[in-house]
Structure formats: structure tokens, C-alpha cells
Amino acid sequence: MKINPLSPIGIFDSGIGGLIIAKEMKIQMPNEDFIYFGDTKNMPYGEKSQEFIRKNSMKIVSFLYKKKCKAIVIACNSIASNALDLIQKKFHKKILIFNVIDPVVKNTIFLSYKKIGIIATPATIHSNFYQKKIKKYYRHIDLVQMSTPLLAPIIENGWEIEKINPIIENYLNHFKSIDAILLACTHYLFLKEKIENFYHGKVHLIDIQKIVVQEIKKKLSKKKLLCLHPIWNRSPIFYTSSSIPFFFEKKVRILFGKKVFFKTHIFNFF
Numbered sequence: 001m002k003i004n005p006l007s008p009i010g011i012f013d014s015g016i017g018g019l020i021i022a023k024e025m026k027i028q029m030p031n032e033d034f035i036y037f038g039d040t041k042n043m044p045y046g047e048k049s050q051e052f053i054r055k056n057s058m059k060i061v062s063f064l065y066k067k068k069c070k071a072i073v074i075a076c077n078s079i080a081s082n083a084l085d086l087i088q089k090k091f092h093k094k095i096l097i098f099n100v101i102d103p104v105v106k107n108t109i110f111l112s113y114k115k116i117g118i119i120a121t122p123a124t125i126h127s128n129f130y131q132k133k134i135k136k137y138y139r140h141i142d143l144v145q146m147s148t149p150l151l152a153p154i155i156e157n158g159w160e161i162e163k164i165n166p167i168i169e170n171y172l173n174h175f176k177s178i179d180a181i182l183l184a185c186t187h188y189l190f191l192k193e194k195i196e197n198f199y200h201g202k203v204h205l206i207d208i209q210k211i212v213v214q215e216i217k218k219k220l221s222k223k224k225l226l227c228l229h230p231i232w233n234r235s236p237i238f239y240t241s242s243s244i245p246f247f248f249e250k251k252v253r254i255l256f257g258k259k260v261f262f263k264t265h266i267f268n269f270f
Contacts, residue, residue: 003068003069003070003095003225004070004225005070005224005225005226005227005228006033006227006231007033007068007069007070007225008032008033008034008035008067008068008069008070009025009032009033009034009035009069009070009071009072009073009216010034010035010036010037010061010064010065010067010069010071010072010073011025011034011035011036011037011072011073011075012036012037012038012039012057012060012061012064012072012073012074012075012076012079013037013038013039013075013076013079013186014038014039014040014042014043014044014045014046014076014078014079014152015038015039015040015043015044015152015156015187015248016038016155016156016187016190016247016248016251017075017076017152017155017185017186017187017188017189017190018036018038018073018075018076018186019036019251019252019255020186020189020190020209021073021075021100021186021209021212021213022034022036022075022236022255022256023209023255023256024209024210024212024213025073025213025216026256027213028210028213028214028217029213029216029217029220029226029227030230031227031228031229031230031231032226032227033227033231033234033236034236035064035067035069035236035237035239036236036237036238036239037060037063037064037239037240037241037265038238038239038240038241038248039056039060039240039241040240040241040242040244040245040248041240041241041242041266042056042241043152043153043156044078044121044152044153044156044187045076045078045079045121045123046078046120046121046122046123046124046149046152046185047121047122047123047149048078048123050082050083050123050127053078053079053082053083053123054082054083054086057074057079057083057086057087058083058086058087058090061087061090061091063239063265065091065094065095069095070095070096070220070225071095071096071097071098071216071219071220071225072087072091072095072096072097072098073098073099073100073212073216074087074097074098074099074100075100075186076100076185076186077100077101077120077121077124077184077185077186078120078121078123078124078185079099080099080100080101080102080129081101081123081124081127081129081130082123082124082127082129084097084099084101096219096220096223096225098212098215098216098219100186100208100212101129101130101133101184102133102215103211103212103214103215103216104182104206104208104211104212105130105133105134105136105137106137107211109206109211110134110137110138110141111138112179112180112204113141113179113180113204114140114141114142114179115141115142115143115144115177115178115179116134116141116142116143116144116178116179116180116181116182117144117145117146117175117178117180117181117182117203118130118143118144118145118146118181118182118184119145119146119148119151119171119172119181119182119183119184119185119188120145120146120147120148120184120185121147121148121149121152121185122147122149124184124185125145125146125147126147130143130145130182130184131143131145144175144178146171146174146175148171148185148188150167151164151167151168151171151185151187151188151191152185152187152188154167155187155188155190155191156187156245156247156248157247158246158247158250164191164194165194168191168194168195168198169198172195172198172199178203179203179204180203180204180205180206181195181199181203181204181205181206182206182208183195183205183206183208186208186209189208189209192205235259235260235261236256236260236261237260237261237262237263238252238260238261238262238263239262239263239264239265240262240263240264240265241264241265241266242264242266243264244262244264249262
């Protein structure tokens, strides 16, 4: 399959979380075309088994690969921490594979902190992926991890922020004396402002989306695959694995405007 700078970038997540990464891509790489896939039928992935996550992810990556994407971004921590090895094994010689964990844990920003809190889905916490990765590069850091299973589902269901606040506060009250917090689920990026307000600026929130997209841009440029000129008459395509949820469509329109296309692709997962 021949790819070039004009080929799209494929991005996928269990639902709306990866939209924040896609939006940052449009900010840092405005000329890029992309195809987004949200597995809305099976979201959230945070409480799914590793086998389920691996099988579903491989089907989605295969789908995006057939769409002639020049790169694929795994914009879901649960997928990256449970299926990255499998995806890389099959596709690393065929297409560029990016994820939302490696660029973050390798970033030198960690040199500035001694104690970091991590909130994530049960699937990400159980994989112990962050613990292994961060300790590999920064042994001095004291890591405190917490599974926050309620957050992704209520974000996907479009709960009003006032109703979410007590849940956020209940989780964050468990963290004591941390220097920084890592939102290890892209869904949680929608709550960034609320979490910042909780800490009153005393705890640093690590800018996951900026770090991840900087790495994507750097690698595409190095491979001479970065699109340097605008592509006219091409708009982002958003695929879902179920009929398009109202809240998903609403978030897409807010972040990307009206000139987008929605499509449904139903997988026979098992």
C-alpha cells in the first residue's frame, strides 16, 4: 500500500476521548486529513477484558489500514496499555503506529516532579503499564495510581458537569501531597478544567495531548510524511460502530465545526 503526505491519519478510541487528541492535531498540524473511529457500541473499554480489547482493537486498526492511512494513533490508554504489543507486531512494518502513553512517559517533564498521581480506567491500572514505563525512565518518582471507573461512562453519556463534580472530588481526595497528576484516559481530558480548579493551581496537570501530538508531528516530519499544504475539499470523517450517539455528534460539532462527515461501520467482532 503506497502512502504519501496527503494520506490521512487514522485515530481511534472507545468513544469521544480521542477527539481531544484529534483537535490538538488540527491545531498543531492544520493541513492534515484524518479519519476517526469511535467504538461507541462497546464503550467504555476500561472495564473490558484484555482479550476483548485486543480483538476489537486489531479489527479497528485493520479497518483504518485499509483506508490507506499513513499513520494510526491509538488515542485510548486502555487500548495502548493492553494491546499495543499486538498491534505493533502486526503493523509496525506497514504503517506508523502512535499511542498516547509512550510520548508522555518519555517526556523530560517528569524530571521536575517527585510524586505523581495517576487516574485511569480499571483496564489501564490492572495492566500496570504506566508503573513499568515510568519507573523504567524515572526511578526517583513516587507513583500513586487510582482506578476511576465511573468517569469515562458518565463523560460518554453527557452528564452535566455539576453532577460529575462530587464524583471527581471524591476520587481526588484520595491523593495526598502530589506534585503533578496524569490523566491517563483521554476521556478525562474533558474534565481538565474542573480538576485544575480542585487543586487551585497547586498540582500540575501534565499536558498529554500537546506532548503526544508534538511527537506525532516530529515523526511524520522525519519520515517526510507531514502534510505541508492545505488539502482542499476534504473534511474529517468520523466513524462509529453503532448509530451515531447524540453526545458524540454534539462534541464533534463543537470541536470541529459543521463541515464533517459521519459514517457507521458495524463490525462482526466475534
